[in-house]
Amino acid sequence: MMNSRRASADTGDDALTDAIVIAGLRVRRGRTDVLHGLDLSIPRGQVVGLLGPSGCGKTTLMRAVVGVQKVKSGTVTVLGEPAGTAALRHRVGYVTQAASVYDDLTIRQNLEYFRRVLGASRADVDRAIAATDLDEHAGRLVSTLSGGQRSRVSLAAALLGSPDLLVLDEPTVGLDPVLRVELWTLFHRLAEAGTSLLVSSHVMDEASRCDRLILMRDGAVLADATPAELLAETGADDAEGAFLALLRRHRARHALPDAEPDAEPEPGTEVDAP
Numbered sequence: 001m002m003n004s005r006r007a008s009a010d011t012g013d014d015a016l017t018d019a020i021v022i023a024g025l026r027v028r029r030g031r032t033d034v035l036h037g038l039d040l041s042i043p044r045g046q047v048v049g050l051l052g053p054s055g056c057g058k059t060t061l062m063r064a065v066v067g068v069q070k071v072k073s074g075t076v077t078v079l080g081e082p083a084g085t086a087a088l089r090h091r092v093g094y095v096t097q098a099a100s101v102y103d104d105l106t107i108r109q110n111l112e113y114f115r116r117v118l119g120a121s122r123a124d125v126d127r128a129i130a131a132t133d134l135d136e137h138a139g140r141l142v143s144t145l146s147g148g149q150r151s152r153v154s155l156a157a158a159l160l161g162s163p164d165l166l167v168l169d170e171p172t173v174g175l176d177p178v179l180r181v182e183l184w185t186l187f188h189r190l191a192e193a194g195t196s197l198l199v200s201s202h203v204m205d206e207a208s209r210c211d212r213l214i215l216m217r218d219g220a221v222l223a224d225a226t227p228a229e230l231l232a233e234t235g236a237d238d239a240e241g242a243f244l245a246l247l248r249r250h251r252a253r254h255a256l257p258d259a260e261p262d263a264e265p266e267p268g269t270e271v272d273a274p
């Protein structure tokens with residue numbers, strides 16, 4: 001695996017300096033071995049992208065990070081604590097692919113409800129609404145919102161209580177390019193304020209928006225590097241090219257047949273499993 005942080009991953013201080021440290025993580029779902037002994041460390045205060053084709057294990061990895069995934073072996077340490085422990089309940093925000101807000105409540109009513117469940121402050125609701133640019137819609141029923149607005153309500157709910165780590169599963173899926181840019185800008189604003197973000201996507205042109213990238217394939221990590229390091233290391237012009245170059249390298253190393261034809265995916269399209 002290409003990993004420009006391996007030296008730091010070998011030090012014993014990772015649990016303190018990194019938001020997430022994963023060692024030897026194996027997960028089996030149903031009859032499928034989904035993650036095959038993953039080692040990974042994810043720094044604090046950055047927007048880290050988790051990219052790879054549909055079905056490669058991104059959601060499974062995120063579920064392990066938030067502590068809702070049964071694991072076969074290995075450890076997942078989040079903010080210095082074992083994933084899923086009670087101490088992390090208010091420190092980790094998770095937005096799943098499915099909308100997690102109530103259609104028959106307004107934005108503000110939804111956030112008030114979640115605020116009370118979390119025991120967060122009243123001021124948090126206004127802060128979360130402002131952070132997601134939902135001020136002018138706050139009194140509207142969620143059922144009347146567009147897909148992008150609805151995604152932002154889920155994100156606003158995850159921001160309640162000011163979590164130290166946000167785990168966002170494909171938050172930009174189905175959004176138009178303008179909304180996608182707005183959301184990525186918001187992610188970076190949150191990171192600048194000290195939040196760590198792990199954001200999954202299977203749209204490769206979102207790679208350049210991340211501070212750091214984890215490229216996954218078939219339950220394994222192909223690369224863990226900055227976008228610039230990835231391009232320099234592979235000689236590719238963009239993330240798609242880098243992904244394909246790493247894939248060829250991975251196949252050669254594991255003596256797997258090359259894909260035919262080795263077509264470059266269009267920017268903004270899914271990278272289909274060859």
Ligand SMILES: Nc1ncnc2c1ncn2[C@@H]1O[C@H](COP(=O)(O)OP(=O)(O)OP(=O)(O)O)[C@@H](O)[C@H]1O
Nearest residue numbers: 029030032034053054055056057058059060061202
């Ligand atoms: N509940 C389940 N039971 C059995 N297998 C599952 C279950 N959920 C997912 N899988 C399998 O685990 C593998 C990884 O799925 P996962 O959802 O983690 O991938 P992903 O990279 O997040 O995909 P996508 O980008 O489409 O969301 C796939 O082979 C999938 O079929």
